[in-house]
Amino acid sequence: MKRAKEERPEMKKIGFIGTGSLGSMLIRGFVRNGVIGPENINVINRSPEKPLRLKEEGFSLRIYSNYRELINDSEIIFICVKPNDLPQVLERTGRVFPQTKLVVSTLLAPSLSDLEQIIDGKLIRIYPSVTQSTGRGVTIVTWGQAIGNQDRTVFLPYLNALGKYYVLPENLYRAAGDITSCGPAFMAAMVGALAEEGIKHGISPEIAGEMAVETMLGTALLLLERKLTFSELISQVATPGGCTAEGLKILEKSLPGIMDEIYEATCNRQEAVSESVRKALSH
Ligand SMILES: NC(=O)C1=CN([C@@H]2O[C@H](COP(=O)(O)OP(=O)(O)OC[C@H]3O[C@@H](n4cnc5c(N)ncnc54)[C@H](O)[C@@H]3O)[C@@H](O)[C@H]2O)C=CC1
Numbered sequence: 628m629k630r631a632k633e634e635r636p637e638m639k640k641i642g643f644i645g646t647g648s649l650g651s652m653l654i655r656g657f658v659r660n661g662v663i664g665p666e667n668i669n670v671i672n673r674s675p676e677k678p679l680r681l682k683e684e685g686f687s688l689r690i691y692s693n694y695r696e697l698i699n700d701s702e703i704i705f706i707c708v709k710p711n712d713l714p715q716v717l718e719r720t721g722r723v724f725p726q727t728k729l730v731v732s733t734l735l736a737p738s739l740s741d742l743e744q745i746i747d748g749k750l751i752r753i754y755p756s757v758t759q760s761t762g763r764g765v766t767i768v769t770w771g772q773a774i775g776n777q778d779r780t781v782f783l784p785y786l787n788a789l790g791k792y793y794v795l796p797e798n799l800y801r802a803a804g805d806i807t808s809c810g811p812a813f814m815a816a817m818v819g820a821l822a823e824e825g826i827k828h829g830i831s832p833e834i835a836g837e838m839a840v841e842t843m844l845g846t847a848l849l850l851l852e853r854k855l856t857f858s859e860l861i862s863q864v865a866t867p868g869g870c871t872a873e874g875l876k877i878l879e880k881s882l883p884g885i886m887d888e889i890y891e892a893t894c895n896r897q898e899a900v901s902e903s904v905r906k907a908l909s910h
């Protein structure tokens with residue numbers, strides 16, 4: 628009996644414009660989870676060093692210098708450059724992408740609704756995080772207006788390969804992205820500060836670092852596996868009358884204000900970046 632040909636995601640050729648932190652993370656995450664075959668990765672990056680570094684890691688990339696060739700040879704194209712480099716990329720790719728291709732923006736800005744004014748093509752916006760090369764972490768995703776059910780079916784294996792994903796409207800990108808995309812840096816800063824305090828009082832940097840990371844991992848696993856809420860975990864640690872409760876009083880005083888300040892700062896930055904890209908693209 629003849630079986631309908633099943634579409635295997637690893638058969639698709641995938642293009643990456645920009646292979647910095649995020650582009651590299653996507654390549655590592657997709658290959659690790661088997662959604663891209665090792666021979667199917669097309670890349671173009673401004674400088675040659677980063678793709679070469681990936682090659683040294685064992686990824687057999689096809690490195691391009693011509694943007695249109697990369698687009699012709701790829702079925703899904705991830706744009707992973709900094710927002711201010713987008714105008715230069717669009718100058719070289721053109722603003723019209725064939726309807727047979729999915730074009731995925733990972734950029735902080737412009738928003739998908741702004742991009743849809745500029746680019747003609749099947750657009751998807753994702754906001755991933757660097758943790759996702761491990762297969763864990765969260766992608767936020769918004770489907771463009773031209774994306775249909777078949778396109779979603781094609782793209783879902785790639786989202787699943789990176790961990791969890793949530794489809795959100797763009798007005799929630801900052802609130803969600805502060806947790807998921809900036810979050811790894813914020814968490815590393817907080818856990819690093821815990822380790823620093825230990826170092827200040829005589830623990831070696833190596834041991835303090837290991838202690839902090841192992842404790843962060845154990846905390847995450849406890850929350851996940853035992854399905855504890857944050858406050859349940861806190862009350863398991865904070866023995867009444869003990870030290871943790873004293874430390875927590877200090878955090879409770881400062882943290883909510885700090886988080887509000889962080890949100891305000893990231894929103895302002897996103898707006899400023901959006902405005903600068905909007906201006907650059909309108910020329
Ligand atoms: N790093 C992160 O955790 C996250 C980053 N993003 C977004 O992903 C995008 C990329 O961020 P990163 O990878 O962190 O930046 P990055 O600076 O590490 O990488 C950007 C890469 O783009 C290349 N590039 C610049 N202009 C180019 C051009 N015209 N053609 C080809 N390549 C070019 C650069 O050489 C560099 O390798 C940004 O827009 C950022 O907002 C989104 C979520 C998380």
Ligand SMILES: O=C(O)[C@@H]1CCC=N1
Binds near residue numbers: 735808809
């Ligand atoms: O800092 C940034 O703007 C990018 C987006 C989220 C993480 N890195």
